[in-house]
Amino acid sequence: MNYCTMCGASVSSRIPAGDTLPRFVCDECGMVHYHNPKVVAGCIVSWQDRILLCKRAIEPSYGLWTIPAGFMELGETTDGAAARETMEEACAVAEIDDLFAVYNIPHVSQVYVIFRAHLNAPEYSPGEESLETELFSKNEIPWDDLAFRVVRAALKRYVEYESVADHRPYVGDIIRR
Numbered sequence: 001m002n003y004c005t006m007c008g009a010s011v012s013s014r015i016p017a018g019d020t021l022p023r024f025v026c027d028e029c030g031m032v033h034y035h036n037p038k039v040v041a042g043c044i045v046s047w048q049d050r051i052l053l054c055k056r057a058i059e060p061s062y063g064l065w066t067i068p069a070g071f072m073e074l075g076e077t078t079d080g081a082a083a084r085e086t087m088e089e090a091c092a093v094a095e096i097d098d099l100f101a102v103y104n105i106p107h108v109s110q111v112y113v114i115f116r117a118h119l120n121a122p123e124y125s126p127g128e129e130s131l132e133t134e135l136f137s138k139n140e141i142p143w144d145d146l147a148f149r150v151v152r153a154a155l156k157r158y159v160e161y162e163s164v165a166d167h168r169p170y171v172g173d174i175i176r177r
């Protein structure tokens with residue numbers, strides 16, 4: 001960044017007193033600008049024994065399938081954000097059940113918080129960011145056409161869920177290849 005968000009003066013990258021990492025510090029007012037990981041909230045939404053997926057109408061990964069998920073807005077809760085994304089992407093009301101998994105993606109400084117959720121009725125349709133929305137049974141999941149590695153990892157674990165002995169929320173890492 002070049003300019004202070006508080007006063008508009010120029011900033012320089014330096015390690016503030018008592019800190020360990022370089023930050024953008026305002027040369028005028030001293031404001032320290034911290035850049036921290038972003039949280040993506042999403043959910044694996046089921047209707048009976050099928051899972052709701054959305055085909056992306058936006059880049060990145062245009063035309064590939066994903067679960068409803070997106071960056072949290074300021075002031076939101078994680079489960080609230082997951083339900084909002086489901087409404088935006090699939091015009092569906094997700095009833096959030098429980099925390100399913102947390103995936104760290106350190107090379108892009110993102111954290112995915114993924115819930116299990118369900119529909120109370122099979123009512124869904126493509127939102128602005130989706131080309132299609134569809135329910136898939138576990139053996140119909142389009143593994144070769146999924147949008148992101150984290151989505152693939154979460155769905156894989158979900159499909160294997162019954163055979164996994166440990167049903168506590170899973171914490172996984174997606175590491176740069």
Ligand SMILES: [Zn+2]
Nearest residue numbers: 004007026029
């Ligand atoms: Zn400033």
